[in-house]
Amino acid sequence: MRNKTYIYLIIILLDTLVPSQKLTGKNKYTVKIIQPDPIQAPVISSVTVSPENKNLVVWEQHANENIQYFKIYRDAANPDDGWINVGKAMYPGNYSFIDPSSYPNVRSYQYRISTVDKCGNEIFNTQIHKTIRLTVDKISDATYLLKWNPYEGFDIAGYKIYRGTDVANLSPIDTITALATGYTDIKNPYKDAFYQVEAISKQDTITIQKKLSLNRGRTRSNIASNKSVLTSSDTADTSKIQVYPNPLTINAVVVFPYDASQTYQLSILDLTGHTIYMKQVFSGEIEIERKNLKEGLYIIQVAGKKTYRKKLMVGSYKAWKQ
Structure with a gap:
């Protein structure tokens, strides 16, 4: 867009002028002021x-x-x-x-x-x-309950549900109303299934920067799975993170190779991958408390540029010694 040009006529009156004197062309100045176009918010x-x-x-x-x-x-x-x-x-x-x-x-x-x-x-x-965060709960061997929070930022026309055998192979299985925040998959044919939810905007995907090929009319959630968090194909590092004491009875310390140039999130997950507790950490040695954790097996995860995971047992010390 071009700058706008304004022309102003400015008359300068000299203190030495008296009423009988007339202004001449030398006392008149034309000043060109260029005012830039205002920047609009993104x-x-x-x-x-x-x-x-x-x-x-x-x-x-x-x-x-x-x-x-x-x-x-x-x-x-x-x-x-x-x-x-x-x-x-x-x-x-x-x-x-x-x-x-x-x-x-x-x-x-x-x-x-x-x-x-x-x-x-x-x-x-x-x-x-x-953003949309998706979780998956197992109801039975072939039935899974998907839950998510609504996307906020544009008017939703509906949600599309995707399912597949791996994160790179997801296909749509259903489209549901914009008011929905859950979906029950009653015919899952896969032992290990991955899911994703897509919010579809009511607005057209016409954009100002036409050269970009990104689809602005749709947005997708994280990919959630019915698999256990720790599997044989898990890429998280389990050897460089330590938790002691483990089993956890009252509190424990998590130690991992901290890099001050990175940002880390510590999470406690159940075996389906649901986040029970989360906080940002600023050192390589973090104390955690049991608080309301029930007896059972959990996952400690520290995620940054690299992800570290460790199994965490929660319960009475005597129970885990037997």
């Missing part, structure tokens, strides 16, 4: 899950030569901490961002975005998008 189109299992934020921005970059914000794990800046994307050309410190299987996230101009001014949009 608009998030969707937040979906990337093939790397990280949140992918996609947005649109009206072109303006005075834009320098975009800043991406995410809600903190602790609500009292408000919003945290998770990264930036340079302008022009970048209208998407993968959040490297997001863990879609652990929790749902909220995102907002701003544009920063060449003078350092930040222009926000009040729009907030919230």
